[in-house]
Amino acid sequence: MSEMDLKEKDASNKILSLVSHKLKTPLSIINGYSEAILSQAGKEKFSPFTSKALEEINKQGSKMAELVDKWLNYNKISAMKPVDLKKTDINLKTLVKECASRAIAKDDDTTPTVPTAEPAAKRGTYIEIDCSERLSVHADKEILKAMLEEMLDNAIKFNNKMEKIIKLQCANHGNTVSISVRDYGAGIRPQDVNRIFDPFYQVDDYFTGQINGWGLGLPMLKNGAELHGGTVNVVSDRGLGSIFTVTLPIQ
Ligand SMILES: Nc1ncnc2c1ncn2[C@@H]1O[C@H](COP(=O)(O)OP(=O)(O)OP(=O)(O)O)[C@@H](O)[C@H]1O
Ligand SMILES: [Mg+2]
Structure with missing residues (x-):
């Protein structure tokens, strides 16, 4: 790989990593609050629509957090050299x-x-x-x-x-x-x-x-x-x- 390629790779890894970190904070707030509301005692006082909406927000938020972690992990590993291994x-x-x-x-x-149509399955x-x-x-x-x-x-x-x-x-x-x-x-x-x-x-x-x-x-x-x-x-x-x-x- 040429010096130019290495510089480009380094810069794009930095951008990816920065974007991922910027996404992590708002995501953990969305997930934390939706979880806290869902686990509140008396959850049943929400309408079925509100409960469903909260569950979906929490599910999609967790999925997104998983995607961000995967992205971060990929970037971390692809930037590593054998000497960096612990x-x-x-x-x-x-x-x-x-x-x-x-x-x-x-x-x-x-x-x-x-x-399932076959309960025994x-x-x-x-x-x-x-x-x-x-x-x-x-x-x-x-x-x-x-x-x-x-x-x-x-x-x-x-x-x-x-x-x-x-x-x-x-x-x-x-x-x-x-x-x-x-x-x-x-x-x-x-x-x-x-x-x-x-x-x-x-x-x-x-x-x-x-x-x-x-x-x-x-x-x-x-x-x-x-x-x-x-x-x-x-x-x-x-x-x-x-x-x-x-x-x-x-x-
Ligand atoms: N065990 C498997 N059986 C069938 N297809 C597979 C299997 N593992 C990987 N693939 C195919 O290879 C593609 C690339 O796999 P990879 O793990 O890189 O991505 P992904 O699982 O789709 O997403 P990510 O790993 O980022 O969550 C998958 O989208 C899938 O089409
Ligand atoms: Mg995969």
């Missing part, structure tokens, strides 16, 4: 369990309670973890956590099955470890696979009509892996689901 020894099983619980809790919060997200207790990796914990959460978030989000099964597997390959997340959801067509790591690229949505997010999660995943001297690999096809695998040096 590496420690991380036990993988503990970390993957923590991320899996978070992903499920987040999914419960956002899953609409759509009445199982509804839910199940993350099966296969990871040895003693496996560890020398990495930046915050970044690794963001990477894992991104893979799980996508595995849940691009999946319209009633019962979502996700397999999270860690493996030791001597000098490297791999962490893979497998889902049986939407999958990705071969012509899109190479483009999903481009910033802001999202494949046309075909089941919800609107994709929540920026298209910044996978570029962040790739940046995070490369900062550690690692790689990201994807095997996927439409209708069959996807396997995203991150491979990182153990040390």
